[in-house]
Amino acid sequence: MRIVVSGGGTGGHIYPALALINQLKKRHLADAVLYVGTEAGLESRIVPANGIDFATIKVQGFKRSLTLENFKTITEFIKSVGDAKRLLKAFKPDVVIGTGGYVSGATVYAASRLHIPTVIHEQNSVAGVTNKFLSHFVTKIAIAFPEVATTFPAKKVVLTGNPRAQEVADLTRNQRLADYGLNPVAPTLLIFGGSRGAPKMNQAALDAIPELAQANIQTLFVTGRRHFDALHSAHPTMPAGIVMVPYIDDMPSILPDISLIVGRSGATSLAELTALGIPSILIPSPNVTGNHQMINAQSLANAGAAIVIPETELTADFGRQVVALMQDGPRLAAMAQNAKRLGVKDAADQLIDVLQAAIKESPHG
Numbered sequence: 260m261r262i263v264v265s266g267g268g269t270g271g272h273i274y275p276a277l278a279l280i281n282q283l284k285k286r287h288l289a290d291a292v293l294y295v296g297t298e299a300g301l302e303s304r305i306v307p308a309n310g311i312d313f314a315t316i317k318v319q320g321f322k323r324s325l326t327l328e329n330f331k332t333i334t335e336f337i338k339s340v341g342d343a344k345r346l347l348k349a350f351k352p353d354v355v356i357g358t359g360g361y362v363s364g365a366t367v368y369a370a371s372r373l374h375i376p377t378v379i380h381e382q383n384s385v386a387g388v389t390n391k392f393l394s395h396f397v398t399k400i401a402i403a404f405p406e407v408a409t410t411f412p413a414k415k416v417v418l419t420g421n422p423r424a425q426e427v428a429d430l431t432r433n434q435r436l437a438d439y440g441l442n443p444v445a446p447t448l449l450i451f452g453g454s455r456g457a458p459k460m461n462q463a464a465l466d467a468i469p470e471l472a473q474a475n476i477q478t479l480f481v482t483g484r485r486h487f488d489a490l491h492s493a494h495p496t497m498p499a500g501i502v503m504v505p506y507i508d509d510m511p512s513i514l515p516d517i518s519l520i521v522g523r524s525g526a527t528s529l530a531e532l533t534a535l536g537i538p539s540i541l542i543p544s545p546n547v548t549g550n551h552q553m554i555n556a557q558s559l560a561n562a563g564a565a566i567v568i569p570e571t572e573l574t575a576d577f578g579r580q581v582v583a584l585m586q587d588g589p590r591l592a593a594m595a596q597n598a599k600r601l602g603v604k605d606a607a608d609q610l611i612d613v614l615q616a617a618i619k620e621s622p623h624g
């Protein structure tokens with residue numbers, strides 16, 4: 260199939276799109292692929308680095324209330340849709356999929372106006388603004404959490420899971436922690452605040468470091484690119500066994516060697532850690548639509564796969580809590596098993612089925 264994929268802004272929208280493309284390629288179903296993103300989003304670095312054709316359009320986000328700014332945004336949106344239409348007319352895709360972010364709003368909407376079959380993938384337990392808007396125009400809607408189904412027109416919805424889960428599901432330990440100067444066989448804690456990093460999370464990590472060091476807990480602390488320089492100047496050296504880095508370019512290479520994750524509860528991260536069966540302590544971001552990170556996290560906590568700590572309830576005891584769990588082998592093993600039960604190991608194949616159904620359903624398909 261000829262496919263246009265669009266999703267951007269943040270890793271949580273980009274990595275599922277890349278996982279889908281990889282699986283299409285693996286199954287020799289990708290005759291031609293074009294990724295449409297923005298220059299400003301993380302996708303402009305990540306997508307070309309993965310050897311995928313990348314085109315950009317300019318988009319601006321909507322404010323949630325009606326402001327003068329939104330009038331400008333609407334004009335911008337109409338312009339973005341025009342730009343997207345030009346790209347689509349030239350590329351002639353059989354199907355267009357949006358994985359979230361404003362850029363997917365313009366691209367998928369443009370496709371629907373051109374009567375090209377369209378699919379959106381909603382990673383979260385609460386729908387984002389873009390996907391809510393697009394749900395009225397698209398052919399099919401793929402979801403990863405059953406809770407979100409009722410937000411969308413029922414006959415379009417298919418539960419597929421997150422394709423990134425399939426990409427990592429069969430990975431096994433490969434001792435790549437050595438690339439970061441860590442002992443590749445020691446139990447390891449990974450701390451990261453989603454794809455962009457989170458200052459509150461970084462602070463909690465810094466506060467916990469003396470305790471982690473004292474307990475000899477090997478730790479990989481990922482700050483997020485834009486926070487690294489300031490943190491590194493303030494803390495130029497870390498205790499032995501603790502490594503601070505800005506970003507992990509190839510997360511799947513290290514995840515199988517991680518014993519515990521302390522992180523935000525972005526949907527794509529959760530898809531990865533359930534597919535692999537990694538226990539976690541989740542501190543949901545409170546700054547997201549419909550508090551969806553809390554709902555994402557609770558679905559893992561309810562299954563005994565994760566411990567949830569609301570950001571407002573982080574205390575000076577946090578470091579001790581993390582150390583205690585890292586030292587509790589049986590509990591970690593039970594949480595790992597419970598996490599693995601939630602993983603959807605064929606999510607990319609299920610999403611490909613949805614793409615094929617969308618193409619078939621279209622009068623031009």
Ligand SMILES: CC(=O)N[C@H]1[C@@H](OP(=O)(O)OP(=O)(O)OC[C@H]2O[C@@H](n3ccc(=O)[nH]c3=O)[C@H](O)[C@@H]2O)O[C@H](CO)[C@@H](O)[C@@H]1O
Nearest residue numbers: 269270271274382453454481506507510525526527528547
């Ligand atoms: C603040 C915000 O709006 N966050 C949203 C964003 O999160 P965010 O972009 O943080 O997304 P997720 O936590 O879902 O996924 C992060 C992705 O980035 C990867 N990664 C992360 C760090 C790193 O150093 N290297 C790396 O490759 C992870 O392995 C994962 O694949 O999109 C998610 C998916 O729609 C939402 O659920 C989140 O609520």
